[in-house]
Amino acid sequence: MGFTTDLQGTSGPGETNGRVVVIGAGLAGSEAAWQAAQAGTWVELWEMRPQVMTPAHQTGDCAELVCSNSLHSNRLESASGLLKEELRRLDSVILAAADAHAVPAGQALAVERRVFAQDVTARLQAHPRIRMVRRERQALWPLDAVTVVATGPLTSPALAKDIAAFVGTDFLYFYDAAAPIVTAESIDYSRAFWGSRYQRGQADYLNCPLSEEEYRVFWQALVEAEQAPLEAADAEMHYFEGCLPVEVMARRGPETLAYGPLKPVGLRDPRTGKRPYAVVQLRREDREGRLFNLVGFQTRLKWGEQERVFRMIPALANAEFVRFGVMHRNTFLNAPQVLLPTYQSRREPRLFFAGQMTGVEGYIESCASGLIAGRNAARLAQGLEPLAFPRETMLGAMARFITEADPGNFQPMNATLALLPPLEPAVRDKRRRHQLLAERALQALERFIRGL
Template sequence: MTHDIHIVGGGLAGSEAAWQLAEAGFRVRLSEMRGSGERTPAHQTDHLAELVCSNSFRSDDAESNAVGLLHQEMRALGSLIMRQADAHRVPAGSALAVDRDGYSAGVTAALADHPNVTLVRERVDTLPDGPAILATGPLTAPALATAIGGATGAEALAFFDALAPIVHFDTIDMDIAWKASRWDKGEADYINCPMTKDEYLAFHAGLIAGEKTEFKEWEKDTPYFEGCMPIEVMAGRGIDTLRYGPMKPVGLDDPRTGRWPYAVVQLRQDNAQGTLWNIVGFQTKLKHAEQVRLFRTIPALRDAEFARLGGLHRNTFIRAPELLDSTLRLRTRPNLRFAGQITGCEGYIESAAVGLMAGRFAAAELSGATLAPPPVETALGALLNHITGAAVAETYQPMNVNFGLMPPIEGRTKKADRKRMYTDRARTAFAAWVSPPPPAADRAGISYGMPASA
């Protein structure tokens, strides 16, 4: 063999797993089918760790937000995904948003240049016989998906994920729109497009009546993930659902009137140059022509030109609590680990975090050591516990990291204090887990938090 471990899939999870193993001194074969003449319904480039939906890694607040805490833990473990996200950050208030092209190009270059990584542009149709991590994501190629189904003995689950449109900045009418953050907190990082009541009601009606993409027969009865709900599906839940969701006007004073609009469409910067902005929360399965027609009824977007229109693709994931052990190994074939969205985690950073853990578990195993799973009090441990132990397999659904996945704080506390208590407790548990490993000569049979480089 010319490698110590084979990683299949070069998305966020596979890229992060490859980096962790390579940095630990192991030889990695990283297989990515994009670039070999293969495509997926969602990707547009051959870059590793491409972001196919939003360009946001969500909140970077590590004091009161579970996602920000996950960011912090991953940075402490030398995450490549976080390093490149920080290097290509664009303004987004307290959120961590990135220039998507610069970020993915940075990930690709870092792995392609690493002496321990062999990047191979190939489609893998069968399960590897040696140590491997399967990080093929929600759009796993059919042949490999069939092989996974044969090895798991369980039917894969699926849900739909939707893409939001991206608008060219110079086609937004800034005489109508304005830049601001809600309640004027932080920098004015969002473009706000106001709508009157009549404009909103007409837009709502257009969403309901608009022509949508038809489901294929095998896609019917597949549930949406709640955190990425198409806007027309949200609209169908009630006339004011959008005004309490992505079109909420609260805390946004229109400088032309001094008052909150009836509804607001928000756009967030999508690249470093500020030339592209994505419409926040506007994931959709409307047909492309219908999207252009309807979104141009938003006054500030009446002349909008779109760099990308919204779309919809099917995501597939396994019943991880039933199939995987606490270190992400397939119980029936322990040479295989799974990582990323195929495990049923949801979100960019969660996918990368599971890749990070899979890489570290594999590195420990290859070095003959034992890596204890991160404590459930940490963001990493809470996410891992949801995937491998906490959920009921029959009703298992994708989940973003959140404080609800952690053990509850005992006693009565104020809501604001409780979040800080979660993060303080998590940092204490994390610090204990990553205590330095013993010297190489004393490693045998000892469990520790950070596997040393081989």
């Protein structure tokens, strides 16, 4: 049906199969629109560019990649590679265009960005059941159809205000100030101990002690480490005092951290019976305790620098980082409070959210959430029950993570194999484990597809 700029003829031939509105034609919205249309519904896809631009996008194309042209690993035994394979098996328009316009990038899938985005745009415009509306959607209401909101980390202010009013201002964030996350299996437990300050409550924190000498070396490295440059979109960001990057706090003086997030008060190392000089506390990131975040370590250091400096904490000498700390502009929901694993709003089942704003992080992760939201929006519009994907798949594991994470400490997350349920019995060899997790995921997906 193609490209239009007005709203005439919104009830189209697919009306009998239901109608779905998708707001935002980025990575998530493009996929959601495609999936809903392929499922037989009539889709109205809203995109405000090129009329209204975001601080990061350069064109009016759908699915524009705002920064890197890499969609990360294509290896099946990696989380990102597995996710891509799942998407391919589910007729993803983003993956089809990416594979068609890949450029040599070793084991990663990287694309010729302009041609890739133009191809996605052309495929959407050529779809007989998709109609594009090139306008900013300024309000959520009235909700006259099942709707998928996929307006991304740079959602326009008017709509963001409306979303905040709907979900509650406590559940919509505008900046991502996240601390790094490490896998539980990579922590050296012989150099850490469980406990909470003054033994109050349960021993929920894993404490990583530092001697005075270790602390001094760590502090020096931290203040000298290189920060990532500010993106244009982030230039307006001002730090809140309660949320300063750890390296900025460290630069205030050699003891600031020891009296701040690394203060050892109320903690005794059971191996020495003494209070350590400083303590880095780790807190569970997921219910099962497979991932831990470094409490108070929101940071803007370059990722390589984070790995180098944070591994100076003795218990983290071999830490595997599944997510690095970031601080940038990012509009996202407190998904554990707001969403179901079907990507539906808990309060209004006809409203779906998809993409980075649901707390998934990255191009492919955003596309994946768009795929689930689009398929489920179509199901709902056709009078069918929306479905949660199996948790053994990367698609399902991500949806479960964002909706089951600790809401008090929720931060966006990339796909990682650590989100998948562990194998039983456990497999020690990492390579073999990753292979088996990928095989199990694809089998679960095939069963799920057959059951549809």
